[in-house]
Amino acid sequence: MNRFLILFLLLITTSMSCNTLDDMSNPDTSEIKGFQLLNDLKGHWVGSNITAFGHFDFFTFDFRPISAAHLHSIYEGGTNQNIITSIFIADFEGKQQIMARNGGWLGNQYRATYFVLDIAEETETSRYYRLVDAVGREKRAYIEFRFENGILKFDAYKDNSGSLDEPVHHMGFEGTNLNPSYAQAATELFDFPQKVSEVSLENKFTDLIDPDSALFLEENKDPFPKNQHGHLSDLKINLVKDNAIQSDKLLLYISTESIVEENGQVNYQHLTSKVIRTIEVQSNEAFYITTYLHPDSYFITCFSDKDNNFYPSPGDVCNVSKVIEIDPETFQEMDIEVDLLLQ
Template sequence: MNLNKIIISSASLLFIIIAACKSVETSSIDPDISIDDISYNGTIKQIINSNCIVCHSGKRPSGNLYLTNYENVVNAVKTRDLVKRINNEADPMPTTGLIEKEERLAIQRWAENGFQLEITDAEKALNTIDTTSTAFVAPDLQAINIDVEGFDFLEKMQGHWVGKIHLLGRDIPWFAFDFRAINSSQVHGLFEGGSMGNLFNTFFVAKYKGVKTIMLRNGGILGGIYRTSYFVLTEVDNNEYVFVDAYGGKQIMWVKISFTKDTMKMLTYTSKMGLKSPSKHIEFEGKREHQDLAKDAAAKYNFPSKEVVKKFPTGMPLQDWGEAYPIVTSASYMMENENFDYALLGEMAGDPIQISDIKNIASLQLKFKRKDLSADKNIQVYLSRVPLTNKDGSFKSAYGYIEQTVMDEVLLFPEIDYRDQEFTLTYLHQGKCYITFVVDNNEDMVPSSGDYYSVSKELNLSGASVLKVNNITKTIQ
């Protein structure tokens, strides 16, 4: 058996952040300014923030490359071949594809001209132009009334979905989502990436501008960058459901979910908050492998019902994105500080729904002593429906790889960086699961021969739990 490799990296993150844009669907380079009249503060910083900062910031930047300030960027150009990297079509940075040609050229010419820091006179002149004519006009969104249609979506979304995903320009042959009810009118799923960040998708009944409908709260945290975005159901066609940005509409970002028997397809498009026309961001297609956990949760919470979780009588409240981003285009709430926790970042961002508002979820704090075989190693954490190890402690493998049927029992699969002594997993489903730790020695991103591992341990998650880890002592044969 040759199990397909799972390729997941910090560049394969499931979210977007605010783009630095003057107006909708425009380049970061103003057409009225010469490419020789640009500075870091006036233009280059905007390009970097729009395209690079997601992966190259925080405690664990991709490739250990920081691009968070002027000194970082200058150093990256001089010592890390940044100009060459952003022009490498075969291995683009960012992984979604090359940034705009004029933006790449701007970085190159800026470097050739001596790395100007302060805003140039030409940039200052442009900043005095009245931009009210380019102000964003939000569409008049018409939410679907679930008393008429669309309510069946909640029940259809339940289950453990296993399949493949196209993510940020990459095809990943194995991926999974575990959607379960967390109350009578809310179904929740999570991708937990571990040290690199996470992404949740929570669908809930809401009253949006007086209409009882379904909304999506999507977001997570990466490298100290907190973001949540809200979507509202606006289209229903048989087994297809479309959710659009709850302020900016489909021109900003949207999600389409469709069902065919036991298959679910999730397609997301984003415009980087209006920087460009929406393009494909994620495409997941999976089969509902298991329903027992979802059915148990549905019975426990009397799901689904039409009980309203949150009311937005006049639409979405808008966050002030600051002077640098005067045009708000999305129902998105963001805050950056790598030293603050989830709860505080959410409060600072003005998120309409805080993590403390969400009931029936759990957290698990992992504390690594690092005195076992995990010393100086990244750790793959597998939360699964069944143990990944046998009663005798051996790993459930065949032909040197984890058994495919066993892999398809995995619910979450975060990776913990070798420098982390502890890490807290949030937004977890309550109840029974198993946890197994693997050190991926050959870096093929799947448990296989030669990898170190721990014997699977049963957990019963509820509220906040703590688990001390120092039992990675075995080797997969």
């Protein structure tokens, strides 16, 4: 669904930090300000999103470790339409720091912007983190993460004018961690999080296209591109469409549990709690390649959304949800037949 595509270019006001609960029991964590964010953000967050381009009742972030010091999540709207948010430890400005990478493809345009954590406020009942543009700082763009009473508030602000005036609100997600277990296997695999640097970004923000932002518009100039991200995989999904929907767009959902059963029944509980990606496939596309996929077992469900309600319902043509096991660092392929008319 392209409806969320442009919102992101993630793109937070005073610098201060407090001791975390973990800092008190493990003094080493105080060496990297905001280290606790790597623990707090893990999991499958489900909620709603208010953006500069509209309000979306259902949205998810699936943050899982891909190394000992790197959390990764992606939104996919369609082919060459994705927005990545990843949080990691990097060497920057002479020390280890929490940083973020936000970007991806918007049509034919590549984007990647880098942020550095400048505020970490942590108490027994709440936590607040801010990351700012690694060059232009809070006058250019910033991201805020707030955790309180089991709720995550994830806000992004960006300078729309380029004049380094006050950034405006660009996105506001609010949700709960419905499935923290999604991150458990990778947490154990990498003994996550560890105080190790994922990448060095020392002296990487020079000769920039915009002198006021750590922004890259060419993938070959990105200091931390996709080919340097381990553990993640790609999946090519070949679509065999019924003749009745040859000219229809399709919605493709990736979930951790089945949505459409063999008898044609739709599991609405899984639909609202187990979906990690919602993708729009154009009518002329015979396949879709989903990228940056965390290793796991997934169900693939594709349907013609005849009534535009964003879920499989009577009158839609779909497939029975098909399972596939995704291994680390692979390119895999599968076929699905979209030929079941829901009654």
